Amino acid sequence: QQQVKQSPQSLIVQKGGISIINCAYENTAFDYFPWYQQFPGKGPALLIAIRPDVSEKKEGRFTISFNKSAKQFSLHIMDSQPGDSATYFCAAQSGAGSYQLTFGKGTKLSVIP
Amino acid sequence: SQTIHQWPATLVQPVGSPLSLECTVEGTSNPNLYWYRQAAGRGLQLLFYSVGIGQISSEVPQNLSASRPQDRQFILSSKKLLLSDSGFYLCAWNNGLYEQYFGPGTRLTVT
Numbered sequence: 001q002q003q004v005k006q007s008p009q010s011l012i013v014q015k016g017g018i019s020i021i022n023c024a025y026e027n028t029a030f031d032y033f034p035w036y037q038q039f040p041g042k043g044p045a046l047l048i049a050i051r052p053d054v055s056e057k058k059e060g061r062f063t064i065s066f067n068k069s070a071k072q073f074s075l076h077i078m079d080s081q082p083g084d085s086a087t088y089f090c091a092a093q094s095g096a097g098s099y100q101l102t103f104g105k106g107t108k109l110s111v112i113p
Numbered sequence: 114s115q116t117i118h119q120w121p122a123t124l125v126q127p128v129g130s131p132l133s134l135e136c137t138v139e140g141t142s143n144p145n146l147y148w149y150r151q152a153a154g155r156g157l158q159l160l161f162y163s164v165g166i167g168q169i170s171s172e173v174p175q176n177l178s179a180s181r182p183q184d185r186q187f188i189l190s191s192k193k194l195l196l197s198d199s200g201f202y203l204c205a206w207n208n209g210l211y212e213q214y215f216g217p218g219t220r221l222t223v224t
Contacts, residue, residue, distance in 0.1 A: 032211040043203050043215035044157070089156065093211060099145055099164065100172075101213055105156040 004092050006104025013111050019077035021107045023090035026071065030092040034101070035064065035075050038087045047088075048075070080111045115140035117216040119204050125222045132177075132191040134219050136204030139185065144206040146187040147213070148179055151201040163187060199223045 005024045013019045023033075034049035050057045050064040050073065057064045063076040077084055090104040116139045126132060138144050148160040159172045161179035169179050176195060180188045187204055204216040 034212070036215075041218075041220070043205075043218045046212060046214060049211065099147075099162045099170070100159060101157075103157045 029094035119216040134189040147205040
């Protein structure tokens with residue numbers, strides 16, 4: 001099955017808090033898991049991505065945690081800021097030669113001061 | 114560095130009118146190109162992808178079509194727009210590896 005299930009649909013976090021968005025997949029052939037950040041009226045921007053040979057990847061305040069056995073991965077945003085308010089999409093792809101990213105439905109994050 | 118352009122940025126068209134959206138990529142050669150549609154408040158739906166000039170694969174049967182007349186140009190077209198064609202249209206590219214990069218999008222409103 002090609003679905004990627006993303007939760008929650010929306011998230012409100014206080015400034016300085018930790019934002020956590022979760023995704024789950026079924027297709028064990030997926031081997032690339034990116035996260036995209038999208039601001040209103042803009043195209044999605046690649047934020048961070050992980051391959052299944054590592055369990056965690058960190059870039060600044062953004063961390064992906066990956067659990068291969070559970071077929072789950074999550075995005076953690078540390079010290080969340082109002083400027084992080086956006087919609088976040090997880091995605092998955094199988095193989096470098098594949099031409100399709102399978103996207104989750106998105107999480108609208110609001111960081112309140 | 115690579116840059117992806119889309120135009121127009123916004124478009125309002127009546128039902129039954131034709132459509133042509135254009136996407137171009139700079140700074141790379143022989144990219145894979147993609148058209149997505151994003152309905153209001155929803156995820157991204159892959160419409161078409163292309164691995165080379167004249168090579169188009171369709172993911173969703175509908176009244177839209179795509180063409181790739183040049184290596185770095187991707188066009189989305191329709192002969193007659195439907196109300197349901199309204200949405201945010203995104204072009205994306207990659208170089209055959211994993212990372213896929215999106216353009217700024219075109220907001221289409223069919224009235």
